[in-house]
Amino acid sequence: MRTFYLQNALGQKWNLNNRNSFLHDVKGLGQAHATSYTQIGNRFLEKKNSLSQKKISGKIRFRDYGEFNRFSGFVQHKPLTLIYGGMLSKEDWYPPMYPGDRSYLLDVAMTSMEKSELETGGLYSKITLESIGTYYRMIHVASDASEIIIESDTVLECGISIKIPGPCINPSYTHCLNGISKCSGLFKCVIGEGNTMVIDTTKLPFEIKEYSAEGQIIRNLYGTSDFSTKRFVMLGYGTNKITFTHEGAGEIAASVEAKMEYESV
Numbered sequence: 001m002r003t004f005y006l007q008n009a010l011g012q013k014w015n016l017n018n019r020n021s022f023l024h025d026v027k028g029l030g031q032a033h034a035t036s037y038t039q040i041g042n043r044f045l046e047k048k049n050s051l052s053q054k055k056i057s058g059k060i061r062f063r064d065y066g067e068f069n070r071f072s073g074f075v076q077h078k079p080l081t082l083i084y085g086g087m088l089s090k091e092d093w094y095p096p097m098y099p100g101d102r103s104y105l106l107d108v109a110m111t112s113m114e115k116s117e118l119e120t121g122g123l124y125s126k127i128t129l130e131s132i133g134t135y136y137r138m139i140h141v142a143s144d145a146s147e148i149i150i151e152s153d154t155v156l157e158c159g160i161s162i163k164i165p166g167p168c169i170n171p172s173y174t175h176c177l178n179g180i181s182k183c184s185g186l187f188k189c190v191i192g193e194g195n196t197m198v199i200d201t202t203k204l205p206f207e208i209k210e211y212s213a214e215g216q217i218i219r220n221l222y223g224t225s226d227f228s229t230k231r232f233v234m235l236g237y238g239t240n241k242i243t244f245t246h247e248g249a250g251e252i253a254a255s256v257e258a259k260m261e262y263e264s265v
Contacts, residue, residue: 081106177238
């Protein structure tokens, strides 16, 4: 049985499998592509192929007006994330970043929510969710040996968030995919004790910043980049190895959060 949960910006979760607010008649969970071609004689050469935005629709049957009003207040805290597949251990707890083995996340915007009364009591609402990306899972990898390996099982390029803790001097990294060098990054900066350098391609716009231990932004480090290097890493299908170095003492105990994206699940 397919299962659905919705998470709002406050980290609250709404169980859409509950009899009090049951989601059914769900459509639009699959995938579609927008493709254009150039004709050359009797043949067609593909010019562009892009993944289309998902538009998911369904009906929620609510027990009563009170339940509908609570849900209406819940979805006003944006952005929203649809959690698809898997089960929650209990309704009031769910990690927002690391779902269970059978769960996938989809960032969405609710574009319509209609309301109709039922003759048998209660009411139902037709909803439409438009995706802000595609399905994804977050995985976390840490290392104390200045090298991180991530196996990617998806054909889509996947963003990552690299965290390099201080103290370190002029950190750099190299990304290899299936044994072939893909890109590198070098930064002329000093990261202080307790602070962390973050190179993030999991969100838009990409960022290179230094954060304090309390999570406060210290400064933007994009200008310290060696612009002869690519700087930003995207994972590819297969074995991704990221190696870290710096000009200070000891090795870099970096960590990576990878946003593994899928066309459909």
